[in-house]
Amino acid sequence: MTDQQVHPDEALETEATRAALESVHLEGLEVKSYTQWQLARKKFFQHRLAMTSLVVLTIIILAALFADYIAPYPFDAPNVPDRSLPPTLEGFHIFGTDKIGRDYFSRTLFGTRTSIYVAFIVASVSTIIGIIVGGVAGYYGGKVDNALMRITDLFLTLPFLAILLVLSSFLGAGNPVRVAFILAFLFWTSLARIVRGEFLGLREKEFVEAAEVLGASDRRIIFRHILPNTVGPIIVNATLIVATAILVEAALSFLGFGIQPPFPALGKLIADGQDALTTQWWLAVFPGLTIVTIALCINFIGDGLRDALDPKQRIK
């Protein structure tokens, strides 16, 4: 299994599935069974790139969360004697300093913390909205479905970045939480469509009918019976939203419509370094590389999760 790299599109028969199949054949009635989650976990652990990314991402997240203890310098402390230093081990300015001597490694750490914080709010809020809208539309169908899907279409037709910029210039972004909610307000549509599609299919299934016959309430059927079956796509989508949110937040902050000082943000750091691109390249390069690394890790993890959680890809 040396080729366990990236192939989101097709399945590989994994050790886990093979073991599961073999145990069925060999031991006759004594079936060694794995739950869905055990199979998914095994498959995910075998996805080497996803596992490596998970480790790297965990390190970055921990470093960012504990930035207060790890960062060698505060976020906004000028230190003029050390100004415009290229990356150096002296004074541990490994990402260099800017023209008033602020340490860019520390600034990048604090900026990363904001980015991650924003991305997680966006992912959770938009996932909740997406599940509710998609679930209600898919479960009740008919007029409700039509109305909700037209609203979703409206969101998809509107030029995305434009609405984002207009909203954030109206609401006066600046604050990370507000930026996160603006993003979440626009990010739920793809998940709503996915969840709706799943619900439309599942609500016709026998087990849902059985639950209805037993007198279960709509809420119980939605949350206990149907929703658990759609967890796979939801998790994959939420992961990808984290990556997109980090990229979009950085772009917004870069354009000056996102997070603004005194809050640290990677996009703003890059914008600050933009003017000195040829003379002090480190100012724009390191925050940028941090974003690339985080987004790359999340995309690889998302890819591994998609392989692991899609039962259609598992046994073929």
Add this chain to the structure above:
Amino acid sequence: MGTFIARRLLYSIPVLIAASMLVFFGMSLVTDPLSQLRLIPNLSQETLQNIIDRKHLEDPIIVQYAFWVKDMFFNQFGTTAVGDNPIWPDLQRAIGNTLQLVLISELIAVSLAVLLGVLSAKRQYSFFDYATTTVSFFGFSVPIFWFALVLQALATAFFLKTGIRLVYTFGQSSPDAANPFIDRVQHMILPIITLAYVNVATYSRYQRASMLEVLHSDYVRTARAKGLNERTVTMKHALRNALIPVVTVAALNFGAVLGGAVITETIFAWPGMGKFFIDSLVRGEIYTLMAWLMVTSVAVIAMNLMADIIYGWLDPRIRYD
């Protein structure tokens, strides 16, 4: 087909109305197009009052909206609040400039992505396949603005080192260009690379996935079984069906990008729709913003429709009625 198109166009009318009201009311509530004028110390009250009268700024918002709708239909989007300049000529120029960038970069992106996607599907799990996969994962993970900045820095560094002007990093043309065509191309190269790279990354993944699916399908096996050579199987039988997803995604994206590659145009100072939009937003100029919004939304709706039509043409099983 005719009824399908007609119905879709009818459906899009309420969407356009909703979008325009949303933005118009939102903008009117929060911004004041005269805010910058009011800062000018010795501007007479009369001048301000003139603008207010001309744009009916003291009437209820719904009346202002009605006047805007009238201007849109009968006066080519009317004029700006400040300066009373006609909007349409500027907007037209911006559309033209954006089209230059977007058409070329989209063309490059689609052809390159189809090529890469087909090759990596044909040689699944080869070194080439892994290499394109890795490059395309970088493509979705790189912030566009940062990628553009890095290109700019590299180009500038190259110029400073060697003194050879390969590409320009800013604007659309130089005033003293010996050959305007070559000069324009030199200005376009970096924005086009920026726009194309991200799209190649996405499109080639779609192309690879759909090609793999088609290559494993029964009818392709039949084609091989009856002794057709591999080239005919790939090019004539498989590729046509495998193109469907990429064409759809590209058409949808094309519509969206017509609103201007906001980030790319801002960084390279390209006077297109994206820059037009950002400038309107920064100046709080509601009328230019609305004109931009209408053109962009119509483009998005038209391209969505186009995607569906192409879809039906590529796959005759899909029927619209």
